[in-house]
Amino acid sequence: MTSNTSLSRVAWALAFMLLAVFPLLPEPISGKFHTELLSKVMIMAIFAASLQLLVGCTGLVSLGHAAFFGFGAYAVAMLAPMSEAGNGWLMLLAATAGAALLALVIGALVMRTQGIYFIMVTLAFGQLVYFVFHDTKIAGGSDGAYVYFKPDFAIAGWQWIDLERADRFYWFVLGALVLALGSLALLLRSRFGHALVGIRHNEQRMRAAGYPTLLYKLAAFVVAGLLAGLGGFLYAAQYGFVTPEILSWHYSGNALVMIILGGLGSLGGAVAGAFAFVLLSEGFSALTRHWQLLFGGFIILTVALLPQGLAGLSLRRPRRPLPTPTSPPTSTDTPRERHA
Amino acid sequence: MDLTTLLIQCLNSVQYGLLLFLVASGLTLIFGIMGVINLAHGSFYMIGAYLAFSLSTLLGSLPLALLVGVVLAVAFGYLLEWVFFSYLYEREHLQQVLMTYGLILVFEELRSLLVGDEVHGVAIPELLAGSIAIGNGMTYPVYRLFVSGVCLALALGMYLLISKTRLGMMVRAGATHREMVQSLGINITLLYRVVFAVGVALAVFAGMIAAPMSSVYPGMGGQVLIVCFVVVVIGGIGSVKGALVAALLIGFVDTFGKVLWQEGAGALVYVLMAGILLWRPAGLFKAG
Numbered sequence: 001m002t003s004n005t006s007l008s009r010v011a012w013a014l015a016f017m018l019l020a021v022f023p024l025l026p027e028p029i030s031g032k033f034h035t036e037l038l039s040k041v042m043i044m045a046i047f048a049a050s051l052q053l054l055v056g057c058t059g060l061v062s063l064g065h066a067a068f069f070g071f072g073a074y075a076v077a078m079l080a081p082m083s084e085a086g087n088g089w090l091m092l093l094a095a096t097a098g099a100a101l102l103a104l105v106i107g108a109l110v111m112r113t114q115g116i117y118f119i120m121v122t123l124a125f126g127q128l129v130y131f132v133f134h135d136t137k138i139a140g141g142s143d144g145a146y147v148y149f150k151p152d153f154a155i156a157g158w159q160w161i162d163l164e165r166a167d168r169f170y171w172f173v174l175g176a177l178v179l180a181l182g183s184l185a186l187l188l189r190s191r192f193g194h195a196l197v198g199i200r201h202n203e204q205r206m207r208a209a210g211y212p213t214l215l216y217k218l219a220a221f222v223v224a225g226l227l228a229g230l231g232g233f234l235y236a237a238q239y240g241f242v243t244p245e246i247l248s249w250h251y252s253g254n255a256l257v258m259i260i261l262g263g264l265g266s267l268g269g270a271v272a273g274a275f276a277f278v279l280l281s282e283g284f285s286a287l288t289r290h291w292q293l294l295f296g297g298f299i300i301l302t303v304a305l306l307p308q309g310l311a312g313l314s315l316r317r318p319r320r321p322l323p324t325p326t327s328p329p330t331s332t333d334t335p336r337e338r339h340a
Numbered sequence: 341m342d343l344t345t346l347l348i349q350c351l352n353s354v355q356y357g358l359l360l361f362l363v364a365s366g367l368t369l370i371f372g373i374m375g376v377i378n379l380a381h382g383s384f385y386m387i388g389a390y391l392a393f394s395l396s397t398l399l400g401s402l403p404l405a406l407l408v409g410v411v412l413a414v415a416f417g418y419l420l421e422w423v424f425f426s427y428l429y430e431r432e433h434l435q436q437v438l439m440t441y442g443l444i445l446v447f448e449e450l451r452s453l454l455v456g457d458e459v460h461g462v463a464i465p466e467l468l469a470g471s472i473a474i475g476n477g478m479t480y481p482v483y484r485l486f487v488s489g490v491c492l493a494l495a496l497g498m499y500l501l502i503s504k505t506r507l508g509m510m511v512r513a514g515a516t517h518r519e520m521v522q523s524l525g526i527n528i529t530l531l532y533r534v535v536f537a538v539g540v541a542l543a544v545f546a547g548m549i550a551a552p553m554s555s556v557y558p559g560m561g562g563q564v565l566i567v568c569f570v571v572v573v574i575g576g577i578g579s580v581k582g583a584l585v586a587a588l589l590i591g592f593v594d595t596f597g598k599v600l601w602q603e604g605a606g607a608l609v610y611v612l613m614a615g616i617l618l619w620r621p622a623g624l625f626k627a628g
Binding site: 120 | 371377424427431433434435437438439441442443444445446448449450452453562566569570573577603604605606607610611613614617618621622623
């Protein structure tokens, strides 16, 4: 839920403008390495934001979200031809629609469970998808598969963007990020989004008020799966190879860490978390071989000192802690704040 | 598959299941009683395996290493609860997830700094190094039987401790009625610390006795952690009995899955878990 204040709108606009001009900056700041690094950050931001819709907004803690991200990436790898660039539109459709369909099937099964059991069932289905790609030969098994050329997004033969160039690819990813965050923000501002927040606060009350909460949760699960598929599509396009690793629970866990680190419940928190996660792990690993010690220490300190996550550092009025899905809120807890 | 192979696979299943139970019982107790999701629990298993390696090289004997290791583990668990986990009880589950995730990274790196990243093996003590014939020219290693026996004894001990002693009564009451136990004048802080230390010691011990059977390698904690979460959830969170049944179930499904259907074995455990949770959304045994 992005705050509705004009201050936050200005901040978003500024952030996107900065991101947009980044590849144009002079060499030591910009350059191929940094451009590619920021592309990676933005792809992770899409992935994290899609999970935020489930965890922070609806209160559904999924530990199998990498299944949809990885499925999107594998869709690219399976459709990519060996000797020429594949049709980008077709791959994008396969990645997103495929991930959404997978989310629909898995979602329909897992919605029966709640709390920690929901976490574990999503983990189970995530691992199932992992082992399907890891242990069978559909797409290279445990070795993974290659995507030799970046997808081709020609419109009727007109090559409007050459994704092989790092800066063009960067802007393409930025466009996808704006699209993903924009649609999530609109969705959260709609009646549907308010209903999701209501479900997080008190599902029983929402059901009593006549909302088909199961359908709402399932719809959120599908939307989150679709956007994660978009992230996976971009990932496969950027790196040119996919391995089962991106389907594993570690990857789901990383996305979860990003949004908890950034701050639960806001799209800004998801983006901030993705930035912090990727850049800190890059920065620390440049410092020392034992960078995980620093990174782990940083995470522990964040939990100890910033219970609201990095988003708690912002100037906005302090929010009450979010009720967790496993401990239902008390009846005095009225969702009267504006969540839009 | 003839009868002898069947017997061997059954013994393997039981041994693997019982080992899982040692790790998972600590996890389920810590979750059930303190309400903490401890992702770092797998790290204790890893720490145990590396302790077995370092201590047995240092002291020259595995049984001595086991003894010293358990003492160290209890002290370590006690300290860890005091310094880190006691702050997590009032926090949300997701913050517990985040902090224990941070702890995993720290433990892995500390292990890398102190012992290095090499893969090690631990020698089986001479007394248990042999194997016994079980017919058809097949043999079964004594050490595996020893491990099963020790795990079984520990499981029995835990059962007696939890269902027959005063401490067990407090543990059982603490899991369901925390405030009530506190208002009866029981020192819940100390109780938590003891339960946590025992949970850590069980996982460390499991890692130590498993070390001679499998190699000691970095990242071995993560694999065990996930399987143990599966065990805890199938058994029902907080239920030690459930953990035992689920651990044996997983042991059989995983071992026979690997023998009968190589390709699908990895996924089989998760199919089982998904199936059981769709059938009984709160696990097989409810906490208590």
